[in-house]
């Protein structure tokens with residue numbers, strides 16, 4: 684089957700410095716891929732480049748079989764992408780953000796579907812972004828990634844700032860969408876989440892892939908998350924020393 688994403692030797696520069704170095708990443712369609720790693724290890728830079736928000740400096744980036752390494756606009760069109768919640772403009776209302784993405788707020792709400800309830804979007808529609816809490820901004824950012832019905836979505840730490848109920852419901856709804864064919868790529872911060880939610884993952888360190896975790900490893904990890912966490916952390920520490 685043609686991979687949804689096939690990244691080879693991909694590098695990204697930030698302010699002239701290498702932030703992502705020679706990364707390989709393969710994502711099968713209809714699966715959830717996790718990116719985890721140390722602070723500053725390049726997760727956000729990688730996701731932003733994949734979503735066309737940054738250029739790749741080199742490498743190959745095949746999306747559904749088509750080479751898109753030099754086609755930022757094509758990558759941006761292909762993926763639904765949540766903007767950093769703190770970057771949402773204060774002077775717009777939630778409905779304006781969704782309408783900007785989808786062209787029309789009703790179309791946006793239709794595409795966001797059951798996530799509207801999960802994220803409490805209906806109650807927020809008339810609220811100014813400037814009046815939203817951090818968790819509300821996160822809800823709007825996640826909803827906006829789904830607003831134009833893309834079959835592949837990139838989310839950078841989507842569970843940050845969410846209350847426990849929203850976090851639980853969002854996780855379950857994302858899982859459900861993946862079983863229905865959504866391709867999902869997310870940066871996540873904890874290993875048990877990666878083990879229990881993802882079908883494949885990479886761990887990044889200093890801009891490089893320190894470890895790739897395949898579906899068998901993650902399935903075993905989900906069966907015993909404490910052991911998985913301990914072993915993975917030990918393996919990462921030994922790579923550093």
Ligand SMILES: Nc1ncnc2c1ncn2[C@@H]1O[C@H](COP(=O)(O)OP(=O)(O)OP(=O)(O)O)[C@@H](O)[C@H]1O
Nearest residue numbers: 697698701702720721722723724725726727728729
């Ligand atoms: N806007 C920017 N301008 C210049 N350098 C940047 C910028 N954003 C990130 N960097 C640098 O790029 C490297 C990778 O940062 P990035 O934000 O991709 O890491 P991350 O893994 O997402 O980190 P975190 O877990 O802390 O969010 C770091 O060295 C960082 O200092």
